[in-house]
Amino acid sequence: MITVDSEKCLRCSKCIKDCIVEVLKPGPNGIPFLDPELEKYCLNCQHCLAVCPAGALNCHGVTPEMCAPPGKLPGSAEMFDLLRMRRSCRQYKDENISSTAMETLKNSLAWTPTGCNDHRLFFRIIEDKEEMAFYRQETSRMLKFLIKTGIMALIYPKFKRYLAEIMAGKDVVYRNAPHMIVAATPKNAPCKEADPWIALSYFDLLAQSLGIGTCWCGFGVHAFKWNLKLKKRLELPPGYRIGAVMLFGPPDVAYARATKPVNFNLEK
Ligand SMILES: Cc1cc2nc3c(=O)[nH]c(=O)nc-3n(C[C@H](O)[C@H](O)[C@H](O)COP(=O)(O)O)c2cc1C
Numbered sequence: 395m396i397t398v399d400s401e402k403c404l405r406c407s408k409c410i411k412d413c414i415v416e417v418l419k420p421g422p423n424g425i426p427f428l429d430p431e432l433e434k435y436c437l438n439c440q441h442c443l444a445v446c447p448a449g450a451l452n453c454h455g456v457t458p459e460m461c462a463p464p465g466k467l468p469g470s471a472e473m474f475d476l477l478r479m480r481r482s483c484r485q486y487k488d489e490n491i492s493s494t495a496m497e498t499l500k501n502s503l504a505w506t507p508t509g510c511n512d513h514r515l516f517f518r519i520i521e522d523k524e525e526m527a528f529y530r531q532e533t534s535r536m537l538k539f540l541i542k543t544g545i546m547a548l549i550y551p552k553f554k555r556y557l558a559e560i561m562a563g564k565d566v567v568y569r570n571a572p573h574m575i576v577a578a579t580p581k582n583a584p585c586k587e588a589d590p591w592i593a594l595s596y597f598d599l600l601a602q603s604l605g606i607g608t609c610w611c612g613f614g615v616h617a618f619k620w621n622l623k624l625k626k627r628l629e630l631p632p633g634y635r636i637g638a639v640m641l642f643g644p645p646d647v648a649y650a651r652a653t654k655p656v657n658f659n660l661e662k
Pocket of ligand 1: 480481482483484569609610611612613614
């Protein structure tokens with residue numbers, strides 16, 4: 395349901411122009427209205443509400459007063475530095491990040507874009523380093539078993555150089571990170587492959603802007619694939635599958651400079 399306050403409406407049609415699914419139509423009095431026959435196509439993206447200069451529009455129970463003002467956005471130079479200085483962190487302090495930073499990161503996940511505005515992503519966040527111990531120990535147990543039986547070398551031949559380190563107890567999967575975030579999507583989500591990666595890419599940048607170290611954990615995605623005990627612990631909703639995993643925590647390393655890109659092909 396989209397309602398327009400005729401007293402406030404400027405009749406500027408910005409909401410109509412910005413509606414991706416074209417469900418808002420101009421009424422005879424110039425006041426936009428939601429065509430009841432088309433309502434089923436509304437994505438509830440709230441662009442109409444966000445674009446309205448007069449705050450005249452309520453969208454599915456959301457009023458302009460419930461939404462944040464534009465705020466001060468970072469400049470492009472700051473954003474560029476963030477992109478350039480973002481590094482994969484594989485050295486962490488053995489401590490949790492602050493609860494304030496954790497809350498900020500968690501809340502930010504609500505604004506990730508999803509295909510067709512589906513927003514059925516599920517996030518499991520390991521907020522306490524003691525809980526990470528379960529994943530570390532169970533993964534280590536599984537890897538050592540797979541190595542001893544020779545299965546590991548067969549299924550992951552490229553992993554060979556890590557085998558001795560794993561047997562010696564090195565955490566090559568979770569890098570001793572105190573936290574992890576797992577993003578999962580329903581099997582029938584319209585963009586089930588892309589949504590988790592995009593969500594964690596946003597999470598990544600916000601975390602790094604807060605001085606928190608992050609690292610994609612492709613190995614973790616594989617660990618969850620092979621070990622039902624690990625996957626069960628995540629308590630994913632039925633029908634959900636893991637898309638992407640990211641480690642994070644207070645970094646125990648600082649970088650003195652950015653890297654120089656390699657293999658960068660941009661058509662000139
Ligand atoms: C899809 C993907 C999966 C990754 N998986 C892992 C991983 O399992 N473990 C790890 O230490 N780094 C992982 N990385 C990090 C890359 O190795 C890293 O981005 C690369 O070495 C360049 O370093 P930088 O991120 O600091 O620029 C992954 C990165 C991506 C994009």
